[in-house]
Amino acid sequence: MTELDLDKTAAGLRLELVELLTAEGQVTDPAWRAAVGGVPRHEFTPRFYVTSGAPGMTTYVPVTPELVGTEAWLRKVYSDETLITQFDGRDTDWSDPQPIRGASPTSSSTLPSLVVQMLEALDTGDEATVTEYGTGTGYSSALMCHRFGAEKVTSVETDPGVAARARAALERCGYAPRLIVGNGLVGAGRSDQAARTIATMGVRGVPWAWLRETQPGGLIVATLRGWLRSLGLVRLVVEDGRRATGRFLAGSAFMMARQQEAPTNLGMLPGDDDGKVRETPHGPEVLRMPDSGFVAQLAVPNARTFDMPADDGAMRTYVLDTANESFAVLSRDGDGWTVREGGPVSLWGEVEQSLALWHAADSPAATEFEVSVEPDSQRVRLANGEDGPSWRLPAVPSS
Numbered sequence: 293m294t295e296l297d298l299d300k301t302a303a304g305l306r307l308e309l310v311e312l313l314t315a316e317g318q319v320t321d322p323a324w325r326a327a328v329g330g331v332p333r334h335e336f337t338p339r340f341y342v343t344s345g346a347p348g349m350t351t352y353v354p355v356t357p358e359l360v361g362t363e364a365w366l367r368k369v370y371s372d373e374t375l376i377t378q379f380d381g382r383d384t385d386w387s388d389p390q391p392i393r394g395a396s397p398t399s400s401s402t403l404p405s406l407v408v409q410m411l412e413a414l415d416t417g418d419e420a421t422v423t424e425y426g427t428g429t430g431y432s433s434a435l436m437c438h439r440f441g442a443e444k445v446t447s448v449e450t451d452p453g454v455a456a457r458a459r460a461a462l463e464r465c466g467y468a469p470r471l472i473v474g475n476g477l478v479g480a481g482r483s484d485q486a487a488r489t490i491a492t493m494g495v496r497g498v499p500w501a502w503l504r505e506t507q508p509g510g511l512i513v514a515t516l517r518g519w520l521r522s523l524g525l526v527r528l529v530v531e532d533g534r535r536a537t538g539r540f541l542a543g544s545a546f547m548m549a550r551q552q553e554a555p556t557n558l559g560m561l562p563g564d565d566d567g568k569v570r571e572t573p574h575g576p577e578v579l580r581m582p583d584s585g586f587v588a589q590l591a592v593p594n595a596r597t598f599d600m601p602a603d604d605g606a607m608r609t610y611v612l613d614t615a616n617e618s619f620a621v622l623s624r625d626g627d628g629w630t631v632r633e634g635g636p637v638s639l640w641g642e643v644e645q646s647l648a649l650w651h652a653a654d655s656p657a658a659t660e661f662e663v664s665v666e667p668d669s670q671r672v673r674l675a676n677g678e679d680g681p682s683w684r685l686p687a688v689p690s691s
Protein backbone atom coordinates (compact mmCIF):
# COMPACT_ATOMS: atom_id res chain seq x y z
CA MET A 293 0.00 0.00 0.00
CA THR A 294 1.44 3.44 -0.91
CA GLU A 295 1.35 6.23 1.66
CA LEU A 296 -1.44 7.85 -0.34
CA ASP A 297 -3.51 4.65 -0.33
CA LEU A 298 -2.88 4.21 3.38
CA ASP A 299 -4.13 7.73 4.16
CA LYS A 300 -7.20 7.19 1.94
CA THR A 301 -8.03 3.81 3.49
CA ALA A 302 -7.50 5.18 7.01
CA ALA A 303 -9.76 8.18 6.30
CA GLY A 304 -12.51 5.85 5.01
CA LEU A 305 -12.23 3.58 8.05
CA ARG A 306 -12.37 6.61 10.36
CA LEU A 307 -15.64 7.65 8.80
CA GLU A 308 -17.00 4.12 9.32
CA LEU A 309 -15.94 4.32 12.98
CA VAL A 310 -17.69 7.67 13.40
CA GLU A 311 -20.83 6.19 11.82
CA LEU A 312 -20.69 3.20 14.15
CA LEU A 313 -20.21 5.32 17.28
CA THR A 314 -23.00 7.65 16.14
CA ALA A 315 -25.42 4.79 15.36
CA GLU A 316 -24.75 3.26 18.78
CA GLY A 317 -25.36 6.61 20.47
CA GLN A 318 -21.79 6.72 21.81
CA VAL A 319 -20.98 10.10 20.28
CA THR A 320 -23.63 12.77 19.98
CA ASP A 321 -21.61 15.99 19.86
CA PRO A 322 -20.67 16.93 16.25
CA ALA A 323 -17.36 18.42 17.47
CA TRP A 324 -16.25 15.07 18.96
CA ARG A 325 -17.46 13.33 15.80
CA ALA A 326 -15.22 15.66 13.80
CA ALA A 327 -12.31 14.88 16.13
CA VAL A 328 -12.71 11.09 15.75
CA GLY A 329 -13.08 11.60 11.98
CA GLY A 330 -10.00 13.83 11.87
CA VAL A 331 -7.39 12.26 14.16
CA PRO A 332 -5.38 9.42 12.56
CA ARG A 333 -5.41 6.80 15.36
CA HIS A 334 -2.93 4.72 13.35
CA GLU A 335 -0.18 7.29 14.05
CA PHE A 336 -0.59 6.44 17.75
CA THR A 337 -0.84 2.69 17.36
CA PRO A 338 1.77 1.48 14.83
CA ARG A 339 1.88 -1.89 16.67
CA PHE A 340 -0.17 -3.29 19.52
CA TYR A 341 -1.78 -6.33 21.08
CA VAL A 342 -5.47 -7.29 21.25
CA THR A 343 -7.20 -10.02 23.26
CA SER A 344 -7.59 -13.16 21.18
CA GLY A 345 -11.06 -14.09 22.46
CA ALA A 346 -10.03 -17.76 22.68
CA PRO A 347 -11.45 -19.64 25.69
CA GLY A 348 -9.27 -20.19 28.76
CA MET A 349 -6.56 -17.92 30.07
CA THR A 350 -6.59 -14.50 28.40
CA THR A 351 -4.20 -14.47 25.46
CA TYR A 352 -3.01 -11.30 23.78
CA VAL A 353 -1.99 -11.45 20.13
CA PRO A 354 0.27 -8.97 18.35
CA VAL A 355 -1.01 -6.84 15.47
CA THR A 356 1.39 -4.97 13.18
CA PRO A 357 1.25 -4.18 9.45
CA GLU A 358 4.10 -6.67 8.91
CA LEU A 359 2.30 -9.51 10.75
CA VAL A 360 -1.25 -9.12 9.44
CA GLY A 361 -0.93 -6.82 6.40
CA THR A 362 -1.51 -3.06 6.26
CA GLU A 363 -5.24 -3.20 5.60
CA ALA A 364 -6.02 -5.69 8.40
CA TRP A 365 -3.88 -3.63 10.80
CA LEU A 366 -5.79 -0.46 9.83
CA ARG A 367 -9.14 -2.22 10.28
CA LYS A 368 -8.14 -3.17 13.82
CA VAL A 369 -6.90 0.38 14.50
CA TYR A 370 -10.27 1.82 13.48
CA SER A 371 -12.35 -0.74 15.36
CA ASP A 372 -13.94 0.08 18.71
CA GLU A 373 -11.32 -1.89 20.61
CA THR A 374 -8.67 -1.24 23.21
CA LEU A 375 -5.22 -1.60 21.62
CA ILE A 376 -2.67 -2.65 24.22
CA THR A 377 0.80 -1.21 23.81
CA GLN A 378 2.59 -2.33 26.96
CA PHE A 379 2.49 -5.12 29.58
CA ASP A 380 3.86 -5.20 33.13
CA GLY A 381 5.53 -1.81 32.64
CA ARG A 382 8.03 -3.27 30.15
CA ASP A 383 8.35 -2.41 26.49
CA THR A 384 7.71 -5.20 23.99
CA ASP A 385 10.48 -6.57 21.81
CA TRP A 386 8.83 -5.86 18.47
CA SER A 387 11.59 -7.59 16.48
CA ASP A 388 9.87 -10.92 17.18
CA PRO A 389 6.48 -10.32 18.83
CA GLN A 390 4.84 -13.41 20.36
CA PRO A 391 1.40 -14.04 21.88
CA ILE A 392 1.36 -13.05 25.56
CA ARG A 393 -0.33 -14.82 28.50
CA GLY A 394 -0.34 -14.14 32.23
CA ALA A 395 0.73 -10.50 31.90
CA SER A 396 -1.11 -7.31 32.86
CA PRO A 397 -1.62 -4.48 30.38
CA THR A 398 -0.01 -1.25 31.61
CA SER A 399 -0.57 1.06 28.63
CA SER A 400 -3.00 1.18 25.74
CA SER A 401 -5.13 3.22 23.42
CA THR A 402 -8.52 2.94 25.12
CA LEU A 403 -11.50 1.85 23.00
CA PRO A 404 -12.81 4.94 21.18
CA SER A 405 -16.40 4.59 22.47
CA LEU A 406 -15.18 4.94 26.07
CA VAL A 407 -12.84 7.79 25.18
CA VAL A 408 -15.66 9.78 23.55
CA GLN A 409 -18.06 8.92 26.37
CA MET A 410 -15.56 10.52 28.76
CA LEU A 411 -14.93 13.48 26.47
CA GLU A 412 -18.67 14.11 26.17
CA ALA A 413 -18.95 13.86 29.96
CA LEU A 414 -16.53 16.80 30.17
CA ASP A 415 -19.48 18.84 28.97
CA THR A 416 -17.56 21.63 27.25
CA GLY A 417 -17.96 23.96 24.32
CA ASP A 418 -15.02 24.45 21.98
CA GLU A 419 -13.16 26.54 24.54
CA ALA A 420 -11.71 24.69 27.49
CA THR A 421 -8.42 24.16 29.23
CA VAL A 422 -7.92 20.51 30.09
CA THR A 423 -5.55 18.40 32.16
CA GLU A 424 -5.40 14.75 31.20
CA TYR A 425 -3.81 12.08 33.41
CA GLY A 426 -2.61 8.99 31.56
CA THR A 427 -1.33 10.19 28.17
CA GLY A 428 -0.78 6.60 27.00
CA THR A 429 -0.45 6.54 23.23
CA GLY A 430 -1.52 10.19 23.01
CA TYR A 431 -4.69 9.41 21.01
CA SER A 432 -7.14 10.93 23.49
CA SER A 433 -4.81 13.94 23.93
CA ALA A 434 -4.92 14.37 20.13
CA LEU A 435 -8.74 14.32 20.11
CA MET A 436 -8.69 17.14 22.67
CA CYS A 437 -6.03 19.05 20.71
CA HIS A 438 -8.27 18.74 17.63
CA ARG A 439 -11.17 20.33 19.48
CA PHE A 440 -9.61 22.82 21.93
CA GLY A 441 -6.24 23.56 20.33
CA ALA A 442 -3.01 22.00 21.61
CA GLU A 443 -2.17 25.06 23.71
CA LYS A 444 -5.21 24.28 25.90
CA VAL A 445 -4.19 20.67 26.59
CA THR A 446 -1.82 19.41 29.31
CA SER A 447 -1.26 15.68 29.62
CA VAL A 448 0.67 13.71 32.26
CA GLU A 449 2.19 10.24 31.75
CA THR A 450 4.16 8.36 34.38
CA ASP A 451 6.15 6.12 32.01
CA PRO A 452 8.96 8.02 30.22
CA GLY A 453 9.13 5.64 27.22
CA VAL A 454 5.35 5.73 26.72
CA ALA A 455 5.41 9.53 27.03
CA ALA A 456 8.22 9.85 24.44
CA ARG A 457 6.28 7.74 21.91
CA ALA A 458 3.12 9.79 22.52
CA ARG A 459 5.04 13.04 22.03
CA ALA A 460 6.45 11.79 18.71
CA ALA A 461 3.02 10.66 17.48
CA LEU A 462 1.40 13.95 18.49
CA GLU A 463 4.14 15.84 16.67
CA ARG A 464 3.57 13.76 13.52
CA CYS A 465 -0.05 14.93 13.65
CA GLY A 466 1.01 18.55 14.14
CA TYR A 467 0.03 18.82 17.83
CA ALA A 468 2.28 20.14 20.59
CA PRO A 469 0.30 20.02 23.86
CA ARG A 470 2.13 20.43 27.18
CA LEU A 471 3.32 16.91 28.02
CA ILE A 472 4.59 16.11 31.49
CA VAL A 473 6.40 12.95 32.55
CA GLY A 474 5.56 12.20 36.16
CA ASN A 475 3.15 10.73 38.66
CA GLY A 476 -0.22 12.32 37.93
CA LEU A 477 -1.50 11.45 41.41
CA VAL A 478 0.38 14.53 42.62
CA GLY A 479 -1.09 16.73 39.88
CA ALA A 480 0.31 18.37 36.77
CA GLY A 481 2.09 21.12 38.69
CA ARG A 482 0.14 23.76 36.83
CA SER A 483 0.14 27.30 38.21
CA ASP A 484 -3.32 28.04 36.80
CA GLN A 485 -6.38 25.78 37.13
CA ALA A 486 -7.86 23.80 34.24
CA ALA A 487 -11.56 24.02 33.46
CA ARG A 488 -11.65 20.23 33.09
CA THR A 489 -9.66 17.28 34.42
CA ILE A 490 -9.87 13.86 32.83
CA ALA A 491 -8.08 10.68 33.88
CA THR A 492 -7.68 7.64 31.65
CA MET A 493 -6.23 5.45 34.37
CA GLY A 494 -8.07 4.06 37.39
CA VAL A 495 -7.58 5.57 40.85
CA ARG A 496 -8.55 4.24 44.31
CA GLY A 497 -9.67 7.68 45.42
CA VAL A 498 -9.63 11.12 43.84
CA PRO A 499 -6.17 12.71 44.23
CA TRP A 500 -6.41 15.93 46.17
CA ALA A 501 -4.14 17.64 43.61
CA TRP A 502 -6.83 17.18 40.95
CA LEU A 503 -9.24 19.35 42.95
CA ARG A 504 -6.54 21.93 43.60
CA GLU A 505 -5.75 22.16 39.88
CA THR A 506 -9.37 22.37 38.64
CA GLN A 507 -11.31 25.65 38.53
CA PRO A 508 -14.25 26.11 40.92
CA GLY A 509 -17.29 24.94 38.95
CA GLY A 510 -15.00 22.79 36.79
CA LEU A 511 -15.40 19.06 36.25
CA ILE A 512 -13.30 15.99 36.96
CA VAL A 513 -14.08 12.86 34.93
CA ALA A 514 -12.25 9.77 36.16
CA THR A 515 -12.57 6.06 36.86
CA LEU A 516 -12.52 4.85 40.45
CA ARG A 517 -11.41 1.31 41.03
CA GLY A 518 -10.23 -1.06 43.70
CA TRP A 519 -8.18 -4.22 43.77
CA LEU A 520 -11.23 -6.46 43.39
CA ARG A 521 -12.75 -4.59 40.46
CA SER A 522 -13.55 -1.26 38.85
CA LEU A 523 -16.17 0.93 40.55
CA GLY A 524 -16.88 2.96 37.42
CA LEU A 525 -16.70 6.35 35.81
CA VAL A 526 -17.49 9.41 37.96
CA ARG A 527 -18.09 13.02 37.05
CA LEU A 528 -17.39 15.40 39.91
CA VAL A 529 -18.15 19.10 40.12
CA VAL A 530 -15.38 20.94 41.93
CA GLU A 531 -16.97 23.41 44.29
CA ASP A 532 -14.09 25.46 45.64
CA GLY A 533 -10.89 23.45 45.56
CA ARG A 534 -11.81 21.87 48.90
CA ARG A 535 -14.85 19.84 47.96
CA ALA A 536 -16.11 17.97 44.89
CA THR A 537 -19.22 15.86 44.45
CA GLY A 538 -20.81 13.91 41.65
CA ARG A 539 -22.44 10.74 40.38
CA PHE A 540 -21.18 7.48 38.96
CA LEU A 541 -21.98 7.59 35.24
CA ALA A 542 -21.54 4.04 34.03
CA GLY A 543 -19.27 1.08 34.18
CA SER A 544 -15.79 1.64 32.85
CA ALA A 545 -12.65 -0.27 33.61
CA PHE A 546 -9.24 1.33 33.35
CA MET A 547 -5.90 -0.05 34.38
CA MET A 548 -4.93 1.15 37.84
CA ALA A 549 -2.54 4.05 38.29
CA ARG A 550 0.85 2.38 38.58
CA GLN A 551 1.59 3.77 42.02
CA GLN A 552 -1.67 2.26 43.31
CA GLU A 553 -1.39 -1.26 41.97
CA ALA A 554 -1.93 -3.98 44.56
CA PRO A 555 1.27 -5.18 46.24
CA THR A 556 2.54 -8.21 44.34
CA ASN A 557 3.35 -10.20 47.47
CA LEU A 558 0.27 -11.90 48.91
CA GLY A 559 2.19 -12.97 52.05
CA MET A 560 1.46 -16.28 53.78
CA LEU A 561 -1.80 -17.87 52.66
CA PRO A 562 -4.04 -19.06 55.50
CA GLY A 563 -3.63 -22.75 56.32
CA ASP A 564 -6.57 -25.19 56.21
CA ASP A 565 -7.08 -25.02 59.99
CA ASP A 566 -6.71 -21.26 60.38
CA GLY A 567 -9.74 -19.12 61.23
CA LYS A 568 -13.30 -19.89 62.22
CA VAL A 569 -15.83 -21.49 59.91
CA ARG A 570 -19.46 -20.39 59.62
CA GLU A 571 -22.26 -20.50 57.08
CA THR A 572 -22.81 -17.52 54.83
CA PRO A 573 -25.77 -16.62 52.60
CA HIS A 574 -23.45 -15.28 49.90
CA GLY A 575 -21.08 -17.14 47.60
CA PRO A 576 -18.22 -15.57 45.64
CA GLU A 577 -20.56 -14.66 42.76
CA VAL A 578 -21.51 -11.49 44.69
CA LEU A 579 -17.98 -10.26 44.01
CA ARG A 580 -18.38 -10.79 40.27
CA MET A 581 -21.88 -9.52 39.55
CA PRO A 582 -21.98 -5.86 38.43
CA ASP A 583 -23.91 -4.12 41.22
CA SER A 584 -23.25 -6.41 44.19
CA GLY A 585 -19.57 -6.42 43.13
CA PHE A 586 -19.59 -2.61 43.33
CA VAL A 587 -20.90 -2.76 46.90
CA ALA A 588 -18.45 -5.53 47.87
CA GLN A 589 -15.55 -3.46 46.56
CA LEU A 590 -16.70 -0.52 48.67
CA ALA A 591 -16.96 -2.80 51.73
CA VAL A 592 -13.39 -4.11 51.59
CA PRO A 593 -11.28 -1.47 49.81
CA ASN A 594 -7.92 -3.13 50.59
CA ALA A 595 -8.88 -6.69 49.74
CA ARG A 596 -7.86 -8.89 46.84
CA THR A 597 -9.41 -12.11 45.65
CA PHE A 598 -8.43 -15.21 43.71
CA ASP A 599 -9.62 -18.80 43.28
CA MET A 600 -7.46 -21.81 44.06
CA PRO A 601 -8.30 -25.51 44.24
CA ALA A 602 -7.91 -27.18 47.63
CA ASP A 603 -6.19 -30.57 48.11
CA ASP A 604 -9.53 -32.34 47.46
CA GLY A 605 -9.81 -30.48 44.11
CA ALA A 606 -12.75 -28.31 45.24
CA MET A 607 -12.38 -24.65 44.28
CA ARG A 608 -11.98 -22.10 47.07
CA THR A 609 -12.26 -18.34 46.80
CA TYR A 610 -9.77 -16.37 48.88
CA VAL A 611 -10.34 -12.78 49.95
CA LEU A 612 -7.24 -11.31 51.59
CA ASP A 613 -6.27 -7.99 53.09
CA THR A 614 -2.49 -8.14 53.29
CA ALA A 615 -2.27 -4.84 55.20
CA ASN A 616 -3.94 -6.26 58.32
CA GLU A 617 -3.57 -10.00 57.51
CA SER A 618 -7.31 -10.67 57.56
CA PHE A 619 -8.67 -13.40 55.35
CA ALA A 620 -11.88 -15.07 54.27
CA VAL A 621 -11.96 -18.38 52.39
CA LEU A 622 -15.24 -19.39 50.75
CA SER A 623 -16.07 -23.04 50.10
CA ARG A 624 -19.13 -24.70 48.66
CA ASP A 625 -21.15 -26.69 51.20
CA GLY A 626 -23.96 -28.65 49.55
CA ASP A 627 -26.23 -26.03 48.02
CA GLY A 628 -24.82 -23.25 50.17
CA TRP A 629 -21.53 -21.72 51.22
CA THR A 630 -19.29 -21.58 54.26
CA VAL A 631 -16.67 -18.98 55.02
CA ARG A 632 -13.53 -19.46 57.11
CA GLU A 633 -12.33 -16.14 58.47
CA GLY A 634 -9.36 -14.94 60.48
CA GLY A 635 -7.46 -11.77 61.34
CA PRO A 636 -8.56 -8.55 63.01
CA VAL A 637 -11.26 -7.69 60.44
CA SER A 638 -14.15 -9.93 59.42
CA LEU A 639 -13.73 -9.32 55.68
CA TRP A 640 -16.70 -11.41 54.61
CA GLY A 641 -18.72 -9.92 57.49
CA GLU A 642 -18.03 -6.47 55.99
CA VAL A 643 -19.22 -7.67 52.58
CA GLU A 644 -22.38 -9.24 54.11
CA GLN A 645 -23.17 -6.08 56.04
CA SER A 646 -22.77 -3.85 52.97
CA LEU A 647 -24.91 -6.20 50.87
CA ALA A 648 -27.62 -6.11 53.57
CA LEU A 649 -27.67 -2.29 53.47
CA TRP A 650 -27.76 -2.39 49.68
CA HIS A 651 -30.65 -4.91 49.62
CA ALA A 652 -32.51 -2.79 52.18
CA ALA A 653 -32.23 0.14 49.72
CA ASP A 654 -33.76 -2.02 46.90
CA SER A 655 -30.42 -3.03 45.37
CA PRO A 656 -29.73 0.18 43.42
CA ALA A 657 -27.38 0.20 40.43
CA ALA A 658 -23.94 1.79 40.74
CA THR A 659 -25.20 4.83 38.81
CA GLU A 660 -27.49 5.60 41.78
CA PHE A 661 -24.46 6.32 43.95
CA GLU A 662 -22.51 9.53 44.36
CA VAL A 663 -19.03 10.42 45.56
CA SER A 664 -18.08 13.29 47.81
CA VAL A 665 -14.48 14.37 48.17
CA GLU A 666 -13.61 16.50 51.19
CA PRO A 667 -10.34 17.30 52.97
CA ASP A 668 -10.77 14.70 55.70
CA SER A 669 -12.49 11.91 53.75
CA GLN A 670 -13.89 10.68 50.46
CA ARG A 671 -17.15 8.79 50.65
CA VAL A 672 -19.56 6.95 48.37
CA ARG A 673 -23.24 7.00 49.27
CA LEU A 674 -26.62 6.72 47.61
CA ALA A 675 -27.46 9.92 45.75
CA ASN A 676 -29.75 12.00 48.00
CA GLY A 677 -28.90 9.62 50.82
CA GLU A 678 -27.18 12.18 53.05
CA ASP A 679 -28.27 10.33 56.21
CA GLY A 680 -27.98 6.84 54.77
CA PRO A 681 -25.03 4.45 54.74
CA SER A 682 -21.76 5.52 53.19
CA TRP A 683 -18.42 3.88 52.42
CA ARG A 684 -15.01 5.47 52.72
CA LEU A 685 -12.59 5.43 49.76
CA PRO A 686 -8.87 5.02 50.42
CA ALA A 687 -6.97 8.28 50.76
CA VAL A 688 -4.52 9.06 47.94
CA PRO A 689 -1.11 10.12 49.27
CA SER A 690 -0.24 13.50 47.77
CA SER A 691 3.44 12.76 47.18
Ligand SMILES: C[S@@+](CC[C@H](N)C(=O)[O-])C[C@H]1O[C@@H](n2cnc3c(N)ncnc32)[C@H](O)[C@@H]1O
Pocket residue numbers: 398399400401402407425426427428429430431432433448449450451454474475476477492493546547548549550551
Ligand atom coordinates in the same frame (compact mmCIF):
# COMPACT_ATOMS: atom_id res chain seq x y z
C1 LIG B 1 -5.32 3.33 29.44
S1 LIG B 1 -3.79 4.12 29.23
C2 LIG B 1 -4.21 5.72 28.64
C3 LIG B 1 -4.92 5.76 27.32
C4 LIG B 1 -4.67 7.05 26.59
N1 LIG B 1 -5.38 8.15 27.14
C5 LIG B 1 -4.84 6.89 25.11
O1 LIG B 1 -5.80 7.44 24.55
O2 LIG B 1 -4.02 6.23 24.51
C6 LIG B 1 -3.33 4.54 30.90
C7 LIG B 1 -2.01 5.26 30.99
O3 LIG B 1 -1.90 5.81 32.30
C8 LIG B 1 -0.54 5.80 32.62
N2 LIG B 1 -0.41 5.99 34.07
C9 LIG B 1 -0.50 5.06 35.05
N3 LIG B 1 -0.31 5.62 36.26
C10 LIG B 1 -0.09 6.94 36.03
C11 LIG B 1 0.16 8.05 36.88
N4 LIG B 1 0.23 7.91 38.19
N5 LIG B 1 0.33 9.27 36.30
C12 LIG B 1 0.26 9.42 34.97
N6 LIG B 1 0.04 8.40 34.12
C13 LIG B 1 -0.15 7.19 34.63
C14 LIG B 1 -0.06 4.45 32.12
O4 LIG B 1 1.33 4.41 32.00
C15 LIG B 1 -0.81 4.36 30.81
O5 LIG B 1 -0.01 4.83 29.75
